[in-house]
Structures are given as structure tokens and as C-alpha cells.
Amino acid sequence: MKLIEVTDKKTRRQFLDLVECIYKGDPYYVRPLDSEVEAVFDPAQNGFFKHGEAIRWILVNDDGMVIGRVAAFINKKKAFTFQQPTGGMGFFECIDNQDAAFMLFNQSRDWLLAREMQAMDGPVNFGENDVNWGLLVEGFIHPGFGMAYNPPYYKSFFEAYGFKFYFEQVSNHLDLTKPFPERFWKIAEWCMRKPELSFRHFNYAEADKFILDMKEVYDDAWKFHENFTPMDISTLKKGLEKAKSFLDPEMIWYVYHDNEPIAFLIQFPDVNQILKHLHGKLHPWNKLKFLWLKYRKTITRTRIVIMGVKPKYQRYGVESGIFWHLNEKMKHKPHITELELSWVGDFNPKMRALHESVGATFAKRHITYRKIFSDDAEFQRSTIIPVDTKEKAMRQ
Numbered sequence: 485m486k487l488i489e490v491t492d493k494k495t496r497r498q499f500l501d502l503v504e505c506i507y508k509g510d511p512y513y514v515r516p517l518d519s520e521v522e523a524v525f526d527p528a529q530n531g532f533f534k535h536g537e538a539i540r541w542i543l544v545n546d547d548g549m550v551i552g553r554v555a556a557f558i559n560k561k562k563a564f565t566f567q568q569p570t571g572g573m574g575f576f577e578c579i580d581n582q583d584a585a586f587m588l589f590n591q592s593r594d595w596l597l598a599r600e601m602q603a604m605d606g607p608v609n610f611g612e613n614d615v616n617w618g619l620l621v622e623g624f625i626h627p628g629f630g631m632a633y634n635p636p637y638y639k640s641f642f643e644a645y646g647f648k649f650y651f652e653q654v655s656n657h658l659d660l661t662k663p664f665p666e667r668f669w670k671i672a673e674w675c676m677r678k679p680e681l682s683f684r685h686f687n688y689a690e691a692d693k694f695i696l697d698m699k700e701v702y703d704d705a706w707k708f709h710e711n712f713t714p715m716d717i718s719t720l721k722k723g724l725e726k727a728k729s730f731l732d733p734e735m736i737w738y739v740y741h742d743n744e745p746i747a748f749l750i751q752f753p754d755v756n757q758i759l760k761h762l763h764g765k766l767h768p769w770n771k772l773k774f775l776w777l778k779y780r781k782t783i784t785r786t787r788i789v790i791m792g793v794k795p796k797y798q799r800y801g802v803e804s805g806i807f808w809h810l811n812e813k814m815k816h817k818p819h820i821t822e823l824e825l826s827w828v829g830d831f832n833p834k835m836r837a838l839h840e841s842v843g844a845t846f847a848k849r850h851i852t853y854r855k856i857f858s859d860d861a862e863f864q865r866s867t868i869i870p871v872d873t874k875e876k877a878m879r880q
Contacts, residue, residue: 485551485584487591490540496522498542498550499575500764505550506577506635512626513633514756515764520726521575524610525555531719535560537599538610540575541591543584552578552585556592557610558599561713568602568861570854574616576607577634578641585641593857603856605650606642607632612719614789618653618827618850625847628787628824629756631655632850639851647853651866654836655826656844660814664807665843672808675801682743683809686736688728695720697738697745705792709831730755730778734813735786739793739802747793747802749810754785754824781819788825791835803838831868 490499500518507513525540527533536559543552555575563569573592578585596604609616615630619638627633675681686694695717702715724731735751758777762770793802814820825844828835856863 485543485545485587487541487543487587490525490542495542499540499553502542502550502553502577503764506579510635512624514627514760515762517759517762517766518764519766524575524616529722530611531716531722532557532559532610536563536610539595541588543578543588551581552576552588554588554592555610556595556604558596558601559610563601566603567864568856568858569600570603570605571596571599571601572608572610573604573606574608574610576638578638580635580637582641582644585638586645589641589645589855593855597857602858602861603854605852605854606647607634608852612723618852621849621851623655623846623848626785627756627848628655628785628826629752629754629759630787630789631824631826631848642853645855647855648863649865650852650854652830653827653850653852654830654839654846655824655828655848655850656839657847658823658825658842658844660821660823662843664811665841668804668841668843669808671801672804675805676808678800680742681800681802681805682740683805684738684740685809685813686733686738688733691724694736694738695724698748698750701745701748701792701794702790704794708795727752729774730758730783735810737806737809739797739806741797741800746797746800747791747806749788749791749806751786751788751810751823753783753820754787755783757783757785784819785822785824786820788823798834807842829866831866833868 488495490496500521503513503515507515523529525538536557538555538557540555541553542550545551553575554573556571556573558571563571573589576588578588592604592606607616607619616632618632619642620627620632620634621639624636676683698720699715699717706712730753732753735753737749738745739747758774761773761777766774791803791806824847825839826848827850828839830836854863
């Protein structure tokens with residue numbers, strides 16, 4: 485077996501096409517658009533290259549057949565905030581062969597070690613954690629757009645190599661054909677009686693304002709998270725532009741307290757239901773197919789990608805108010821029958837409680853692993869987000 489760095493058109497194509505072998509016959513796998521995968525490794529498109537670097541390889545057997553792939557990367561804004569400087573590995577795919585898998589892991593480790601890293605997380609993305617993050621270990625059903633999907637045997641590779649459980653990510657599903665719990669609506673009604681609160685959904689005419697409002701809420705809401713880094717405006721704008729072809733403005737909501745942005749929710753139609761028919765390509769014919777399938781209301785599922793509330797407003801019931809307004813809009817979209825709430829980490833008990841309160845049921849479990857390179861170093865799990873973030877914010 486031999487590792488080859490991805491540096492040219494041929495190796496890029498081999499890196500992308502390996503999934504056709506790994507997932508042949510899998511009824512649930514959805515190949516992401518090749519252009520989206522390539523964008524991760526393009527400094528002109530991925531803002532994380534401003535403060536990081538990435539590399540990728542393919543693994544070929546003695547007959548020259550591609551049997552594995554992997555990428556390694558460093559986000560320097562976060563890498564040195566951990567007890568051990570930590571890089572990442574991801575885009576891992578491999579045939580069911582442990583020796584092959586370990587070669588890919590070793591290559592990622594050695595590259596990171598040469599750059600002063602002492603640990604690596606995986607499988608993760610060279611970007612935000614709402615896409616391509618974690619290893620699927622339970623719930624091998626249709627993946628929501630942006631959610632990682634992999635064969636079940638990958639779990640044994642990671643654990644046999646010495647990766648340890650860093651944190652768990654749970655996705656829950658909500659049946660939109662069933663009513664929300666009555667208690668939830670009572671909280672929503674109580675919240676919406678507050679005259680100082682207003683609810684607005686996104687619109688493109690004010691896109692710049694909404695992006696700034698999202699950053700303000702995000703930076704305040706996530707500042708107590710482990711290894712927090714502020715949201716990047718350029719990344720937000722690029723993400724919005726990429727999603728424009730399928731984004732529904734009525735699925736993105738903001739809450740204001742006397743015109744101050746205090747909360748937001750982003751929900752995307754599950755475009756995977758269309759991408760499943762495009763096989764990674766977006767040539768002119770597939771663009772027409774995309775529009776036709778969208779017109780035919782092929783998308784029947786949505787995914788809540790992220791939700792945030794400023795800590796000092798976290799007992800205002802604004803989450804219930806958002807869901808009330810969202811539910812009113814969804815009544816006019818009867819073809820949408822399922823909502824995926826993904827993902828929420830085991831370090832975020834407040835959001836897990838919210839999922840339960842709306843009647844969502846367990847669907848999928850991912851694990852983000854961490855491999856410490858030194859056997860003598862202490863391993864620490866991800867920390868829990870404090871439940872008293874409101875009190876902390878009030879004391880500042």
C-alpha cells in the first residue's frame with residue numbers, strides 16, 4: 485500500500501470518487517457535491533486558510549486501486565487553546581481493512597506532529613462544526629444535509645487506533661404532522677405577550693443586517709463554550725450565498741428585544757433529498773434536474789442547523805416563540821413533514837432539554853474522537869457548558 489498526496493486533477497478526482505466504491509449499494513448514502521468538497525481545500529473559498537492549513541492523501545493498494553483517503557488540518561485559532569495543541573483529521577474513507585485505516589491515521593498524526601500538534605480530533609471538518617463533523621455510530625438512516633454519514637465499521641478503526649470519546653452529538657427528529665406539546669405553546673404565548681419582544685424571519689433585502697445580528701447573538705451566546713472563537717462574517721456570507729438556491733427565508737428566524745438582536749434559529753430544507761439524484765455533479769443537466777425536483781417538492785424534511793440565545797435572555801421563553809412562528813409558516817408547507825434537530829452535544833444540556841420539550845425523538849448519534857499522541861499525557865473530555873450562563877452574563 486502507498487500514500488499519495490492529492491496535488492493534481494487526477495488525484496483530486498480519485499479522492500472524490502472513492503465514495504462510489506465505499507458506499508456501493510448503500511440506500512442511504514448521499515454523495516455531497518464535488519464542488520463543495522473541493523471548496524474545503526481551496527484557500528480562495530475557505531476562510532479557515534487565513535489562520536490554518538490543510539492537506540489530503542489517497543491510499544492505493546499494490547494494484548494501484550484507491551482504497552482509502554484522509555485529510556489533516558490545523559485551525560491555529562483553536563489549536564493552541566487546548567491542554568494539548570490539537571489539530572484535526574477528516575474526510576476519512578476506507579475499505580474494511582484496519583491496516584489501511586491505520587496507515588491513514590498515522591499519516592495524519594505524523595503531519596500534525598511535524599507542526600507542533602500533540603493531539604488530533606476526528607473525524608472533523610476544516611470549517612465550522614455544522615458540516616462534516618463526527619463519526620456516525622448509531623442511526624444509520626438518511627443523513628440530513630451537511631451531516632456526516634459513514635459505514636458502521638469505521639467505529640472499530642477509530643477506537644482500536646486509540647482515539648477516545650471526546651464528546652457525543654445527538655440528532656433528534658420531530659414529526660411535523662403531530663401537534664407540539666400544549667405546555668410548549670403556553671410558554672410561547674406567555675413570551676409573545678411581552679411587548680418589548682419582536683420576531684422576524686430572514687429576507688435577502690436586509691441580508692447584511694441579519695448577518696451582523698447573527699454574529700452579535702452567536703458571539704455572546706457561545707462565549708462560555710470551550711475554546712470559543714468569534715463568528716467570521718465572511719464565512720457567514722459565503723455560506724448564505726452557497727445556500728441561496730435552496731434556502732427558504734421563512735425558515736430562518738430572529739428575536740429582538742427593543743430592537744436588540746437576542747436570538748436566532750437557522751433551518752435548512754434537507755437538500756440531500758435532491759442531491760441524492762445528482763451523484764456529486766452540478767453540470768448544466770443536473771442544475772435543471774435540481775430545479776425540477778425542487779419544483780416537484782421533493783424535499784419533505786428540514787434540518788435546524790443552529791440556534792442561539794444571548795445568555796441574559798435565556799429564560800424569556802424566546803425559543804418557544806420562535807417555534808410558534810416557525811410552526812405557523814410550516815402550516816403553509818404541508819409537504820414538509822419531518823424536522824431534524826441536529827446536532828446537540830452532550831456538553832449542552834440546555835439544548836438537549838429543549839429538544840425533549842418539543843417532543844422530538846432520538847434519531848442519530850455521532851461521536852467526535854480525540855487522539856492524544858503521547859501515552860503519558862492526560863486525556864480530558866470536552867467540558868459541559870455551564871447551566872448558569874445567564875447569571876454569568878449578568879455579572880459581567
